[in-house]
Amino acid sequence: MIRFKHVSKIYPPNVVGVEGVSLHIRPGEFVSIVGKSGTGKSTLAKLLFAEERPTRGTIEIGGWDITNIHDRDIPLLRRQIGVVFQDFKLLPMKTVYENVAFALQVAGERPKRIREVVPAVLKIVNLEPMTDRYPRQLSGGEAQRVAIGRALVHSPKVLVADEPTGNLDTINTREIVDLLKKINEFGTTVALVTHDREVVNALKKRVITLEDGKITSDVEEGRYKL
């Protein structure tokens, strides 16, 4: 599904994001990418959805070599990869429904399909009663669920979650992790970037550990070791 071969990302003048990273994530896998701050976790995530281009090495997603992906192809890639961030990135002037629908609108989907897909997604993320609320009226966990819902509307093959629980309390964190597990059970590959020890240990899934931009361990059913 996702294959990194000797991938390095060097920021000018000479700052290492990641260096010599090789990994393979299989379809339907749930992988936690862990490490301290500044070890290249987010760079790895950005390389996945082509926010950054590798300096060296190759990246393949579903057989598609995105190493030197053309600008015009990036939107196509991003419709196949859902992305969730720590700060939710919701539009404050739009309701829950509108925020989720927005992803379909800008991709040119027809209103009829939007009316079908959005309620279904809101049901998955358990936000049906809150469709008319604005982001400021939501808790952190609810806002993150909206963001996950928005990431799911294109039925992506991969969901990249970059520190999705970073701003959440324990209860909300558990809710979000449960939701990610549920999405993974539906067959979506999930890459969770986190430094939350408890989350990683509770998941009992594959753990890739980064240190100074390099993979130092890659363990099936791993634990947070740093």
Add this chain to the structure above:
Amino acid sequence: MLVSSYRVTRFAFQNFWRNFWLSVITISMLVLTLMTVNILLLLSAVTQQAIGLVEDRIEVSVYFHDSVEQETVDGAVAYLRSLSQVRDVETISAQEAYDQFVARHEGDEQIMASLVELGENPFGPTLVVKAEQAEDFAIILDALENPQFRDAIRDKDFSDYEQIVERIRSTTDRIRAFGIALSAIFLLIAILIVFNTVRMGIFIHREEIGIMRLVGASNGFIKAPFYLEMVLMSLIALSVTLIVLFPILSMLEPQFRVYFATESAGLLAFFTRNGFLIFGLEFLGLVLVCLFSTTLAMRKFLKV
């Protein structure tokens, strides 16, 4: 496609309303630019009208000796009429010239006494030659040097209207040059303002643009509202210009009518007759300038 067009249009209108005052400033600058261009056109129309009127009044009077044969006069008329620079040739016979002279100086006893003392008609036939344009007179005067009738001509009277026309032209050329310079300055300011408007638009919508990119909006979809917004502003600017320009023309028309002593100064007619072409080209030009500026701003500030 239709759905996307609708959404792009909606985003463009949102951009417009969210930066309302910035939009107003941009439109004002576009209007100023258009007004300057139209004032230049107006000046051109007025100049043409003035030159036309002056040219219409200028003529060369060719006086023949009183002993000249009618055949020579007819030959000169035929020759002059064959020239493309000649618009009209009027023949005044010796008797008509005498009658006109008498009529003109009826009250001047001294002149009338001199005429009686001469005892005969001192006037020869006269030709009044009108040219197509002021600069044609040099050619007509040269043509009258033809040996066939050069010696039969006593005198040629040519008021130097060419100088008057030249003066009108040089004055209007200077004004036009100033107007063009002013238009260029306004155009440059308009480009900068449009550039800044787009930059502000990108800044205000940076969050939305970021999310659009994140969820897979195409580059065209992200950029299109900015382009459309500028087309919309160009359209509004042109409409405002028309609303301001036509009352001004209506006010100026009677003033120029009196000045030129004609039935119509032709200003309104000029803009009405060529309206589609003039305003169509102005709109097209404005849109191209705005799109150019928008492209520059997006290249610099919009990462898609």
